[in-house]
Amino acid sequence: MDDFYKEYILEHYREPHNFGHLDDATATFEDLNPLCGDRIRFELKVNPNGVVEDVRFSGRGCAISQASASMLTDSIKGMRVEDVAKLDKQVVLDNVGIGISPARMKCATLGLKVARSAALGEIAGWPDEDAS
């Protein structure tokens, strides 16, 4: 666990990437971890081609939840929204690059859960006549 608090994790915690809000978001989602009260919101701007053009996250929480959400924004920028909806926790583990204890897994994956829900909302509400 000592290993967890690596330099780059603390950097993401203190200066998170893509933190804030979008004026022209096409999909947003917010959720909280009821056990600890951590809260994260994701806002996506998806262009007509289905690509995540821009992303912001906001909220509060521990270094683990905030750093993994911050890293996730870098990962999903430029991805197709269907691919964001299909992401699993491996992306979080790859991003943070260290082991996460079962007790903290919910913290680490809160941002992922929220980003996926935002992407699913975007897909569901997509005014696309070819959508089947």
Next chain:
Amino acid sequence: MTATVRPDALQERILEDFPILRKPTSRGKRLVYLDSAATSQKPQSVIDSLVTYYSEYNANIHRGVYEIAERATTAFEEARGKVARFINAAGDAEIIWTRNSTEAINLVSYTWGSLNLRRGDAILTTQVEHHSNLVPWQLLAERTGAQLRFIPVDGQGVHVLDDLDRLLDGVKLLALSHVSNTLGTIAPLEMLTKRAHAAGALVLVDAAQSVPHMQVDVRKLDIDFLAASGHKMLGPTGIGFLYGKRALLESMPPFLTGGDMIRRVEYTHTEYNELPWKFEAGTSNVADAIGLGAAVDYLSRIGMDWVRTHEIALTSYALERLTELKRRGLVVYGPLPAEKRAGVISFNLGDVHAHDVASILDTDGVCVRAGHHCTMPLMEKMGWPATARASFYVYNTEADVDALIAALHKAADIFKLAK
């Protein structure tokens, strides 16, 4: 240092009574258990009482005529008597076994509450309540149309009583915690009970955080209902109790129904059993009730005066040692000095989230709670996303506080907080 906790002979003996404290953590550290407000550790005598019941006289109670069934019934009812004497109830029949404080509070809400509350009545509680003493009253208010009101608390979590007369107007029940599990605040119970009674209200006390830590005398305080949990007072999980004044319990309908709570059953009609069994449907938690009896014996041997004095001294020492972390951004919440609170200290360290603090402390074997402590409305009101909480009990020592301080310095180092 003004306050010091010298490990006296009694304390040395207490440490030997808790086997878990001799078992190192997986990282080979000494276990420094500072989360007794969540659940307490168990002395060997409590563990032995469970093993003895299961290995020597396990049988159902109130039914069997054979020897071990009688022995089980006797032990079960003796445990009830021990609890009754511990809080100075007028009789054993005023103690109802429940799973925990939460169930005890729900029992009152569903029986006395549903019978006595109407639209236009009010329930008064406080802003520091654990969810267990809030949600049952929200639901009772929904069921009956009664209004739910709150005694406010200030920034230290101390009750603000300026508006008490107005708040008490039309109140049928004042339901409050004796000690706040988040901040350790001790409610002015004697005065509030007098004022509530003068206004025609009954008083229910959530004593989950007080009965384990200080002398609580239900008759001296003139409390109408009191709820407590065994596992926070050295006893097993799954057992707690409700105290109620006999006349009130007599007037209330049963809560859960079925076997054991009956005197006579016909196909279409049932006569209820007498107190306390009217409220104890089905096979009771025999083993854990006996275990709680053993825990009460243990606390009685130590003496609740010693427990309270020990916790004030330890809390005072901890508050003093924590001041050396002020320059690194440590903030302590709750009332001061130590005499005004139970052995509970909530805090935050700079911009480090409480979960990260708790994770780092854990690597040194130091167990603290982190989060909202089941008091989400209080945390929201105070504007704290989360706090870390250290809480003390009979087996904690000055060395545990020293370990906490050292581990907090380590957390501050990892997060590069000012030296």
